[in-house]
Amino acid sequence: MLQHPPLPVIAIVDDHPIVIEGLKNLLTSETPFEIVSFTRGSQFLDYLKTNNADMVLLDVVLPDMTGLELCAAVKKNYPEITVLAISNQAERSIISQMLQNGASGYLLKNASADELLDGIENGLKGETVLSPAVKEILSRPSPNDWNGIPVLTKREKEILRLISEGLSSTDIADKLFLSQLTVETHRRNIIQKFQTSNMFSVIRLALEHKII
Known part of the structure; x- marks a missing residue:
């Protein structure tokens, strides 16, 4: 009997089941791939101990680690x-860091189906895959409007350090004997002080300026 070569394996790592289902439906209807999926980065790393994957479609925001960390580990x-990042995160610094960590490309989640399918095909050929929107973001000059180091309270520094270590708001609340609402309020205040839109950028800047 004629042996058919195994299908390429595409892994999806995203913490939103509805996103996973949408990607699965698209890929199984349009492409000859075997699809596996995970909602946590650790699950994917465990899978790789005994299984192979040709490509991973990776979200940046995951419940147990960042996509940046998972990309580097993979x-x-x-x-x-x-590794092909597919994310809503449109920050220049995050896109750059993902590519520095070894990703072959970065697509925003508002990309079209054709854009995604072309990206997968080109990524598997070893090409760099950047959607037009991502190219436009990367072409902008580096922002220089972050002036001075923000002044954080002792509690804010403590919470920021714990966030950088990967603790969730619930974990931090338990550790510091605070309510989760209080921790979330501190998170918002910290992000506001750094004049950025997300905690990834805050941590990068805080490490860069030796705040934590």
């Missing part, structure tokens, strides 16, 4: 796997 231990 490329360090399984360099042959192609």
Whole structure:
């Protein structure tokens, strides 16, 4: 009997089941791939211990680690796997860091189906995949409007340090004997002080300026 070559394996790592289902439906109807999916980065790393994947479609925001960390771990231990980030995060610094960590491309979640399918095909060929929107973001000059180091309270520094260590708001609340609402309020205040839109950028800037 004629043996058919195994289908390429595409892994999806995203913490939103509805996104996973949408991607699965698109890929199974349009492409000859085997699809596996995970909602946590640790699940995917466990899977790779005994299974192979040709490509991972990776979200930046995950419940147990950042997509940046997962990308770096995958490329360090399984360099042959192609990482393609698919995210709502449109910050220049996050896109750049993902590419520096070894991703072959970055698409925003508002990309069209054709854009995604072309990206997967080109990524598997070893090409760099950047949607027009991402190219436009990367072409902008680096923002220089972050003036001075924001002044954080002792509690804000403590919470920021714990966030950088990967603790959730619930974990931090338990550890510091605070309510989760109080922790979330501190998070919002910290982001506001850094004049950015998300905690990824805050942590990068805080490390860069040795605040934590």
